[in-house]
Amino acid sequence: xxxxxxxxxxxxxxxxxxxxxxxxxxxxxxxxxxxxxxxxxxxxxxxxxxxxxxxxxxxxxxxxxxxxxxxxxxxxxxxxxxxxxxxxxxxxxxxxxxxxxxxxxxxxxxxxxxxxxxxxxxxxxxxxxxxxxxxxxxxxxxxxxxxxxxxxxxxxxxxxxxxxxxxxxxxxxxxxxxxxxxxxxxxxxxxxxxxxxxxxxxxxxxxxxxxxxxxxxxxxxxxxxxxxxxxxxxxxxxxxxxxxxxxxxxxxxxxxxxxxxxxxxxxxxxxxxxxxxxxxxxxxxxxxxxxxxxxxxxxxxxxxxxxxxxxxxxxxxxxxxxxxxxxxxxxxxxxxxxxxxxxxxxxxxxxxxxxxxxxxxxxxxxxxxxxxxxxxxxxxxxxxxxxxxxxxxxxxxxxxxxxxxxxxxxxxxxxxxxxxxxx
Amino acid sequence: xxxxxxxxxxxxxxxxxxxxxxxxxxxxxxxxxxxxxxxxxxxxxxxxxxxxxxxxxxxxxxx
Numbered sequence: 001x002x003x004x005x006x007x008x009x010x011x012x013x014x015x016x017x018x019x020x021x022x023x024x025x026x027x028x029x030x031x032x033x034x035x036x037x038x039x040x041x042x043x044x045x046x047x048x049x050x051x052x053x054x055x056x057x058x059x060x061x062x063x064x065x066x067x068x069x070x071x072x073x074x075x076x077x078x079x080x081x082x083x084x085x086x087x088x089x090x091x092x093x094x095x096x097x098x099x100x101x102x103x104x105x106x107x108x109x110x111x112x113x114x115x116x117x118x119x120x121x122x123x124x125x126x127x128x129x130x131x132x133x134x135x136x137x138x139x140x141x142x143x144x145x146x147x148x149x150x151x152x153x154x155x156x157x158x159x160x161x162x163x164x165x166x167x168x169x170x171x172x173x174x175x176x177x178x179x180x181x182x183x184x185x186x187x188x189x190x191x192x193x194x195x196x197x198x199x200x201x202x203x204x205x206x207x208x209x210x211x212x213x214x215x216x217x218x219x220x221x222x223x224x225x226x227x228x229x230x231x232x233x234x235x236x237x238x239x240x241x242x243x244x245x246x247x248x249x250x251x252x253x254x255x256x257x258x259x260x261x262x263x264x265x266x267x268x269x270x271x272x273x274x275x276x277x278x279x280x281x282x283x284x285x286x287x288x289x290x291x292x293x294x295x296x297x298x299x300x301x302x303x304x305x306x307x308x309x310x311x312x313x314x315x316x317x318x319x320x321x322x323x324x325x326x327x328x329x330x331x332x333x334x335x336x337x338x339x340x341x342x343x344x345x346x347x348x349x350x351x352x353x354x355x356x357x358x359x360x361x362x363x364x365x366x367x368x369x370x371x372x373x374x375x376x377x378x379x380x381x382x383x384x385x386x387x388x389x390x391x392x393x394x395x396x397x398x399x400x401x402x403x404x405x406x407x408x409x410x411x412x413x414x415x416x417x418x419x420x421x422x423x
Numbered sequence: 424x425x426x427x428x429x430x431x432x433x434x435x436x437x438x439x440x441x442x443x444x445x446x447x448x449x450x451x452x453x454x455x456x457x458x459x460x461x462x463x464x465x466x467x468x469x470x471x472x473x474x475x476x477x478x479x480x481x482x483x484x485x486x
Contacts, residue, residue, distance in 0.1 A: 101431060116453035354478065
């Protein structure tokens with residue numbers, strides 16, 4: 001990025017340069033434009049950790065993602081509100097992420113049961129089995145895409161488990177979610193509505209199956225929404241499938257990227273890798289927290305103000321928008337010492353990689369456990385590994401910026417450890 | 424002082440129980456139990472830590 005003292009600084013989250021590597025822009029925003037007004041989008045953009053905490057701590061339906069959590073630049077330029085935006089039509093029911101209280105909370109709670117801490121802890125054995133089976137398949141190949149073929153397949157398999165889909169569908173699940181997010185690299189943002197409909201074609205049959213089976217609670221993710229009543233009425237299968245998009249998408253792309261990128265960071269720092277290896281069971285959970293800070297791919301989300309408010313001293317009128325740059329918060333020098341250094345055991349007081357407040361990541365316990373399992377199983381199984389960055393891709397992305405493919409070369413025994421390793 | 428919970432926001436993550444186990448507990452279904460709603464100044468620090476720690480911003484202290 002080059003600016004002379006004469007050029008005006010511009011930050012456009014959808015510009016190709018920003019999408020290729022936003023970090024230099026984030027640094028300048030935090031230092032000189034902590035509240036940046038993107039006039040063409042009528043959007044205030046917040047880049048500092050503390051200011052984003054302040055924004056996301058405002059409840060009471062002040063901010064609602066009624067124009068999508070990831071609006072397109074076309075929409076932001078075409079639509080303006082002079083005052084509070086009109087309420088969304090509620091038939092069909094929009095996805096919960098576009099709604100405010102109380103509906104957001106009701107719809108979220110209808111899905112929450114299998115994602116609570118104790119339920120998730122019960123998934124550990126399955127996650128380890130899936131990770132080991134995957135490594136058994138991949139290691140004889142000698143070189144493979146760590147993002148998609150290891151983490152990608154395990155994360156998608158857990159989604160299959162939660163949705164009561166056959167594990168054989170894991171590859172389809174993974175590819176469908178990747179197809180959604182990859183389209184944004186052309187700079188037009190995401191065509192959310194079209195892509196959501198594509199995912200609904202996979203999810204809707206799973207909902208129908210549960211309805212036919214009587215929704216007895218044995219697949220709580222879906223059964224909870226079948227039981228849910230919106231102002232007295234049940235949801236249609238299509239509406240239920242729409243509500244499930246968030247969980248379906250949420251962990252399928254993020255966890256594989258963090259796993260692969262995190263292992264890349266360790267491999268580039270042999271002293272840190274050695275330290276982690278000294279006690280994998282104790283140290284991997286610590287290293288995973290730094291991976292979450294350093295490698296989390298979600299760059300930003302947006303909201304629309306439905307009431308006049310103030311954030312970081314900036315008055316915001318009802319109808320205007322805000323964006324909060326999680327990717328910037330993760331590197332905020334006001335929050336983290338030497339933030340652009342990967343330090344596996346740095347003290348992390350708080351992190352925004354999972355968000356904060358009403359929309360705080362619903363899958364956080366699944367994500368943390370998957371990351372711990374994926375990283376620890378890999379390190380236990382693979383004594384030596386290196387990366388081929390020339391074959392790897394880190395596509396420009398306005399919101400999910402990370403290693404889409406990361407090729408690893410492994411030096412490991414092809415003997416399966418199967419269930420022999422205990423942890 | 425009183426603990427106030429926004430039960431719509433509470434997801435049973437349990438960050439509060441880690442910061443202030445004398446005030447908060449999760450049951451076997453990861454539902455939050457507020458052990459005592461009223462507390463004195465000696466518990467103000469852990470209560471405030473719990474409020475800050477809650478990722479859902481579901482807790483308030485009412486004076």
